[in-house]
Amino acid sequence: MYFNVAVIGGGPAGMAAALAAEKKGCSVVVFERDKRLGGILNQCIHNGFGLHYFKEELTGPEYAARFAERVKNAPGITVYDEAMVLSVTPERTVTALSPYAGLITVEAGATVLAMGCRERTAGAIALTGTRPVGIYTAGTAQRLINVDGYSVGKEAVILGSGDIGLIMARRMTFEGVRVKLVLELMPYSSGLKRNIVQCLDDFEIPILYGHTITRVEGAERLRRIYYAEVGEDIRPKPETEKYVDCDTLLLSVGLIPENDLINGIGIKMNPLTSGAVADEYRQTSVPGIFAAGNVLHVHDLVDNVSAEAELAGSAAADYAKGVLSHGEACAVKVGAGVRYTVPQTVYRGTGKVDVYFRTDGVYKNKTLKAESGGETVFSKHRLILTPGEMERIEIDKSKLKDSLTLRLE
Amino acid sequence: MEKYDVIIIGGGVVGAAVIDRLAKYELRCLLLEAGSDVAYGSSRANSGIIHAGYDAETGTLKARFNREGNRALWNIARELDVPHIKTGSLVVGTAEQLPMLQKLKARGDLNGVVTEIIGRAEILKKERNVADGIEYALYAQEAGVISPYKLTIGYADRAVTNGAVIKLNSAVTAVFGRRGNFRVHCADGAQYAADTVVNAAGAGAAEINRIAGAEPLTVTYQKGEYYVLDQTERKNISTIIFPLPNEFGKGILAAPTADGNVIYGPTAEPTVNGDTSVDAGGLDKIKKQLAVTYKTPDYRKSIRLYAGLRTICGMDFVIEQSKLKDGFSYLAGICSPGLTSAPAIAEYVVNELVAPFKALVPKKNCVTVMPKHKRLKELTAAEIKERVRADEAWGRVICRCESVTEAEIVAAIRSPLSAVTVDAVKRRVRAGMGRCQGGFCMPRVLEILARETGVPETEITKCGKGTEIVFPRG
Numbered sequence: 097m098y099f100n101v102a103v104i105g106g107g108p109a110g111m112a113a114a115l116a117a118e119k120k121g122c123s124v125v126v127f128e129r130d131k132r133l134g135g136i137l138n139q140c141i142h143n144g145f146g147l148h149y150f151k152e153e154l155t156g157p158e159y160a161a162r163f164a165e166r167v168k169n170a171p172g173i174t175v176y177d178e179a180m181v182l183s184v185t186p187e188r189t190v191t192a193l194s195p196y197a198g199l200i201t202v203e204a205g206a207t208v209l210a211m212g213c214r215e216r217t218a219g220a221i222a223l224t225g226t227r228p229v230g231i232y233t234a235g236t237a238q239r240l241i242n243v244d245g246y247s248v249g250k251e252a253v254i255l256g257s258g259d260i261g262l263i264m265a266r267r268m269t270f271e272g273v274r275v276k277l278v279l280e281l282m283p284y285s286s287g288l289k290r291n292i293v294q295c296l297d298d299f300e301i302p303i304l305y306g307h308t309i310t311r312v313e314g315a316e317r318l319r320r321i322y323y324a325e326v327g328e329d330i331r332p333k334p335e336t337e338k339y340v341d342c343d344t345l346l347l348s349v350g351l352i353p354e355n356d357l358i359n360g361i362g363i364k365m366n367p368l369t370s371g372a373v374a375d376e377y378r379q380t381s382v383p384g385i386f387a388a389g390n391v392l393h394v395h396d397l398v399d400n401v402s403a404e405a406e407l408a409g410s411a412a413a414d415y416a417k418g419v420l421s422h423g424e425a426c427a428v429k430v431g432a433g434v435r436y437t438v439p440q441t442v443y444r445g446t447g448k449v450d451v452y453f454r455t456d457g458v459y460k461n462k463t464l465k466a467e468s469g470g471e472t473v474f475s476k477h478r479l480i481l482t483p484g485e486m487e488r489i490e491i492d493k494s495k496l497k498d499s500l501t502l503r504l505e
Numbered sequence: 506m507e508k509y510d511v512i513i514i515g516g517g518v519v520g521a522a523v524i525d526r527l528a529k530y531e532l533r534c535l536l537l538e539a540g541s542d543v544a545y546g547s548s549r550a551n552s553g554i555i556h557a558g559y560d561a562e563t564g565t566l567k568a569r570f571n572r573e574g575n576r577a578l579w580n581i582a583r584e585l586d587v588p589h590i591k592t593g594s595l596v597v598g599t600a601e602q603l604p605m606l607q608k609l610k611a612r613g614d615l616n617g618v619v620t621e622i623i624g625r626a627e628i629l630k631k632e633r634n635v636a637d638g639i640e641y642a643l644y645a646q647e648a649g650v651i652s653p654y655k656l657t658i659g660y661a662d663r664a665v666t667n668g669a670v671i672k673l674n675s676a677v678t679a680v681f682g683r684r685g686n687f688r689v690h691c692a693d694g695a696q697y698a699a700d701t702v703v704n705a706a707g708a709g710a711a712e713i714n715r716i717a718g719a720e721p722l723t724v725t726y727q728k729g730e731y732y733v734l735d736q737t738e739r740k741n742i743s744t745i746i747f748p749l750p751n752e753f754g755k756g757i758l759a760a761p762t763a764d765g766n767v768i769y770g771p772t773a774e775p776t777v778n779g780d781t782s783v784d785a786g787g788l789d790k791i792k793k794q795l796a797v798t799y800k801t802p803d804y805r806k807s808i809r810l811y812a813g814l815r816t817i818c819g820m821d822f823v824i825e826q827s828k829l830k831d832g833f834s835y836l837a838g839i840c841s842p843g844l845t846s847a848p849a850i851a852e853y854v855v856n857e858l859v860a861p862f863k864a865l866v867p868k869k870n871c872v873t874v875m876p877k878h879k880r881l882k883e884l885t886a887a888e889i890k891e892r893v894r895a896d897e898a899w900g901r902v903i904c905r906c907e908s909v910t911e912a913e914i915v916a917a918i919r920s921p922l923s924a925v926t927v928d929a930v931k932r933r934v935r936a937g938m939g940r941c942q943g944g945f946c947m948p949r950v951l952e953i954l955a956r957e958t959g960v961p962e963t964e965i966t967k968c969g970k971g972t973e974i975v976f977p978r979g
Contacts, residue, residue: 193889193900195893195901198900214945219733223810224784236943236948240974246976317971
């Protein structure tokens with residue numbers, strides 16, 4: 097089977113990419129491993145989605161449904177649900193497995209990776225102590241509660257202050273769970289400020305920054321966690337150890353782009369994002385393979401995912417039709433205070449290009465500067481910048497020289 | 506009351522190997538396991554090494570059974586379809602440590618184990634990531650790795666197929682009577698009669714001897730902590746890398762697992778009350794000691810920590826007929842190389858400890874080779890197509906990290922020793938063993954278990970009573 101564009105993943109990124117490619121007249125196939133389109137949005141029953149994209153506040157399933165409806169009505173898009181992609185080659189042969197269609201092999205003019213991300217686990221952070229039941233990653237608990245309709249415990253502690261953990265603090269409070277404490281290793285939250293306010297402060301749930309769990313206790317079920325303040329070296333200070341009794345521990349300690357599918361096919365990866373290195377069009381180092389959404393870098397707002405995926409889907413369509421062209425490449429470099437940028441390459445030309453980035457710490461009263469060829473092409477004063485909030489700047493492509501450097505001054 | 510010829514207490518690798526062997530004879534056999542699955546104790550949490558046998562003190566049971574077990578295990582692993590790899594092993598040392606390696610080789614010679622001492626150039630051909638200071642190694646080609654819990658499960662499945670009975674969640678609380686007239690009581694109130702009883706209770710062996718009125722056993726426990734690494738680390742290691750053994754055991758190793766991961770460990774810390782928690786201090790020891798032998802450890806690729814229990818009862822394995830309790834025998838202190846030794850121990854137990862009481866009449870039509878369960882990853886495109894046509898569950902991938910389909914999970918639930926917990930499914934088919942550690946697949950495994958067993962999801966456990974995963978709302 098041949099499609100102009102194959103999209104791997106039917107979450108927000110995959111749906112937006114497919115729609116954008118179809119709009120350009122392409123035949124598109126979407127492989128979704130779950131029973132329905134929407135990805136993790138389907139378990140995010142809280143509101144706060146769509147403020148930028150739809151200019152109104154929606155729940156996750158509502159946001160997903162709007163896209164899913166469009167996908168369903170797009171004549172050029174074929175969706176395989178419950179279809180797990182087993183392999184993708186640099187030549188864009190995609191093999192998937194479905195209970196209904198069996199083994200599906202598709203040749204594609206372009207491919208968009210939109211597999212999303214997964215949660216870091218207790219093993220990944222080397223959580224010490226016993227190994228009882230009652231320790232869930234925040235997203236797994238979210239699914240068990242919101243989709244499957246169960247409860248997971250009575251008294252909870254949350255390690256990490258990623259957005260899902262914060263959302264789950266509120267969600268579990270609504271469900272009658274006593275959320276006793278949130279612990280964050282860093283001196284700041286990796287989640288959105290609005291979630292700290294709306295999910296913790298409003299419910300008087302305490303958060304301790306610069307603290308981590310030292311060990312967990314409990315034979316069958318979790319019974320107690322010990323925690324301590326961390327020093328400059330981010331290691332716990334034993335003399336500050338305390339404990340709190342709980343039967344549930346949620347981990348919200350980071351998300352990792354789920355790129356295992358493309359391991360070993362020669363796509364250059366960025367160790368800072370754990371996603372592919374991508375250009376302005378979200379094209380990876382392997383021509384014709386694009387990536388968008390959380391598989392490229394972890395976003396905090398789905399609205400940004402949709403926008404990024406539209407860009408990728410549209411460019412993938414152009415690539416498939418042989419009309420993707422661009423000016424001279426200009427590498428995006430990180431300077432003081434900037435952890436990473438996406439994209440990592442922009443092109444000289446006309447119009448504007450958005451560059452997204454995260455800072456490497458909390459900064460107050462700083463000027464954000466972008467320079468190219470020794471000249472400042474963007475400058476803006478900011479009262480506060482935090483790693484938990486992705487930043488975006490708009491660059492005039494005609495001003496680009498050999499490289500573009502972002503820094504805080 | 507159910508009446509058996511032989512009751513085996515304990516479903517670790519030794520107990521399972523014993524009942525598998527006994528099931529080949531015209532005997533009614535029962536295995537009682539306290540946990541929610543076989544391989545619930547030390548047999549699920551060890552290094553999974555098939556030791557060559559140079560390490561054990563010459564003349565001991567350890568030396569004998571290690572050698573015999575090593576010879577038998579490769580074939581048994583094939584019969585039972587247990588993942589295993591003959592990787593070979595290296596005990597590595599600096600130039601100054603050469604005499605100690607030579608001493609180890611001499612012991613291997615006495616034990617009848619083929620080894621050779623090789624220099625750095627030869628080492629690098631076998632293992633390019635040994636640490637820089639390493640100049641010599643004792644290479645044993647007969648060493649390898651095996652999935653220890655899959656071996657135990659394989660033995661159990663074959664035993665059940667051949668007519669033996671295995672009862673899980675059956676902690677033994679009392680053993681009354683004597684030869685020809687034993688009565689064994691379990692915590693759930695069940696009672697079983699038997700002519701002879703074998704105590705293979707592992708860490709619980711001393712307690713079983715005590716309640717049975719057999720010889721008192723003095724045992725101590727050590728825990729061994731490990732890191733499990735993502736499969737992406739497998740490319741960095743091809744053999745087992747041991748340091749020189751010391752008084753605490755074989756030291757911190759780096760090794761591939763038979764399923765394609767990598768492990769670093771174990772520590773050797775005294776422990777009590779069956780505590781197998783992992784300590785930050787233990788992890789620091791692993792990091793410190795592994796740096797001496799292995800060049801490319803990557804702790805950021807950790808996907809899981811675990812610790813296992815060693816039960817130590819003197820210097821050697823203890824395998825005895827009780828003198829105080831006629832018809833009762835016991836095994837204690839089956840620590841390393843217990844896994845490798847299991848087939849040889851089982852043969853010894855059957856021939857020396859059971860045969861005196863029971864005539865061994867071979868059963869007709871015994872199953873020797875168990876059906877091979879190919880994983881999705883091992884199937885060709887044509888095979889996949891054929892299977893999905895016959896059963897759509899072969900096309901439904903449940904565990905994405907390990908590519909496990911619904912069909913494989915259902916098969917595990919319907920296997921001879923049925924998997925009825927999330928952990929039992931995980932050990933049989935690897936759903937939840939990958940880098941997301943069940944984050945995505947666990948809710949779906951719960952759903953499949955509930956559907957297949959007719960038990961509500963709120964009653965499905967991770968690994969037995971008290972480990973329910975979800976609760977009714979409200």
